[in-house]
Amino acid sequence: MGRSGFRSASRTVKPKILVQLDTDAQPSVFDSVVAIDAGVDHLLRHQGITPANVRDRVHGAIFTRGPADLRYTAIFIGGSDVAAAEEVLAEVRRSFFGPLRVSVMLDPSGANTTAAAAVWAARQHLPLQSSTAAVLAATGPVGQRVVRLLARAGAKVRVASRSQSKAAAVCDAVRAKFPDARLTACAAASPEETAAVLAGANMVIAAGAAGVQLAAHDALAKAGVRVAIDLNAVPPVGLAGIEPTDRAVDREGIIAYGAIGVGGVKMKAHKAAIQRLFEANDQIFDAEELFEIACSLG
Amino acid sequence: MGRSGFRSASRTVKPKILVQLDTDAQPSVFDSVVAIDAGVDHLLRHQGITPANVRDRVHGAIFTRGPADLRYTAIFIGGSDVAAAEEVLAEVRRSFFGPLRVSVMLDPSGANTTAAAAVWAARQHLPLQSSTAAVLAATGPVGQRVVRLLARAGAKVRVASRSQSKAAAVCDAVRAKFPDARLTACAAASPEETAAVLAGANMVIAAGAAGVQLAAHDALAKAGVRVAIDLNAVPPVGLAGIEPTDRAVDREGIIAYGAIGVGGVKMKAHKAAIQRLFEANDQIFDAEELFEIACSLG
């Protein structure tokens, strides 16, 4: 039995507490149910969270349990406004005191887990490092994270938006984080411009708003796209010819994923991430870490 | 052992989650404690709920668990404003997607469970179908539901209010739901009018506001009433001579129930209903369903 008698003094098991910090006026039920199904024992749900009122919440999280037990408390930052959630995360980090900290997950609107699942799906079929990816509607919260994840994995990324300047701003922001990113800002305001964005890309990820079609199906085929992922579940979908439930479905020679098809992996990554929050007290799960978690699920 | 080895793939047991949607500025502690005592594992409490902010809550409830597990999530709609709660219920129903739905209980201010318990009490002593019931102060939230339940069970119902036109409006509303309802709208603004309402009725249920006496005790006796139920716990009670704690007490030949006497059944029905919410994912518990549950408790 070897070391079976060994017990570290710090091996108490405390109830798992997740402090759910939501920037909206009502906290997300979605995030709460996933947390419960991931094994959280107690949810402390907060709405209307801003950088101004988050510090006391963080201090309550870090000053109540001994250092060895801080891993049993964690923070989830959600809400529909991704920029607001990022500001809250920045203030959460500033509120920690050296080793007195707890793990944090950032997933407002599911933007991080959705982007992670989308890039995970693409990676099942094509090596990212040698791919050229077109990201349509790349300036929204999900799109920006898709660009970040693809670029970090070594893909060449065409960052498309109706507005060239907005696309360029996204490229600048991603390069600030990943200087080696291979990015091209593209305008895609017309079918012709979109065709140019797609030409030669082997994968396309559409991260547009609900009900906005971004590309016709024959445009994908003509461009040589092999994997197409559409993250909009509300018809008309962003990439014509893809069904929301598609999951690695062959659509006239293109491997297609729809929003619901990607959703299964998103949900698994979300749950796994909540569970891993409680493995240590010093983790920050943003898009990159959540992508690693999605990939580790196999 | 027969089929003892059989296990459906969907027979996982998930924690029971109740989404408590309250239209008030603070959520009800009463509803929360009853839910916990009925076995709910996790309460997701929301205050300030309106039709405008409820859809996201519902989507969070229906999009997080697989179809076979949706029965382990349910919604409770409460608050002090019954009309507001009904509008929230309507929007909750509209937010479901076909089979993606969860069970819902509507019990703002306990109006449904109180009405159910009152009619249950009357039914212990007299067959409803051959009864003539007088409902005093019938235009409030509890009174309207008492009328609905009595009429649905086949009783002739005299729907009394100080205002004849308000009484008539209640009759119209109930008939819209139950076209065969046998209803008479009555004004009961004076002792004489009240005596006329009571004459020949074998049961009376008073659903008036706190501290308002609706009928003297000798008026009940003179009218031939055999069962009298008063839902007001604050003296003076609505039906003189009844104590709030009365539960099938003989008061000079009349079987009497007071508000607290009815409260025991109300509480049992409330708890049982919470438990039954989790037996299937497609139930709506409004007054009629809660009355059936009260009756099933025997």
Add this chain to the structure above:
Amino acid sequence: MGRSGFRSASRTVKPKILVQLDTDAQPSVFDSVVAIDAGVDHLLRHQGITPANVRDRVHGAIFTRGPADLRYTAIFIGGSDVAAAEEVLAEVRRSFFGPLRVSVMLDPSGANTTAAAAVWAARQHLPLQSSTAAVLAATGPVGQRVVRLLARAGAKVRVASRSQSKAAAVCDAVRAKFPDARLTACAAASPEETAAVLAGANMVIAAGAAGVQLAAHDALAKAGVRVAIDLNAVPPVGLAGIEPTDRAVDREGIIAYGAIGVGGVKMKAHKAAIQRLFEANDQIFDAEELFEIACSLG
């Protein structure tokens, strides 16, 4: 086995519910985590609590469980505004109905548990009844409670503040509660006045605001102080020469406690108090009761 077969009918075990009533716009995470670690099964957290909206919360707590089970529901009153919390407590008491009540703990900003722990620390080293204590910055929420606890234990207390009239008001308030209190109101606006306050005192407790130094270390030594307790954790500390983590540390002949050193006992008392809330349904834990609990922990 004698009476081992005996079971009282009321010996059901219900989940422990703590109704957390917070007067701030966001409920305290600190208080919630401590409650969970003290064994609370379900927290019902409320923010924005005022005397005007607390009555319904209390009724929900007292009207939902049978008298024998009311001990499994309790109320915690917190928030950063001590005066507001005290008004809420007064209204909570008024909302009870005779034996229909639940136990209540008042600890806004941790003022009560901090004061209890500070006086507990002093008592480890000197008999309170024969002591002369100087309380600096005695007019704040913690200082006032320190004065109350010392006076009740029989110590002579010098109640010091920059404003003599504010110090006198605190003395009046404490005498209203404990007529035998031996109190002297003192102005301590200059080093000379502070030296006069300290002269002959064998213990000093500093309850000042963060970062305000109240006395130099040699002033303590010169006055003959033997125990010095500083409740301010943010440098500069209130009593020069004391480290926040000091716990019965000898500082040039003076036994010193800093804010963090006192904090361990504060936390133990807080947790123990939450646990004891559920031993009966008629307890009110204010400063005095929390001091007794701290002392009982040994």
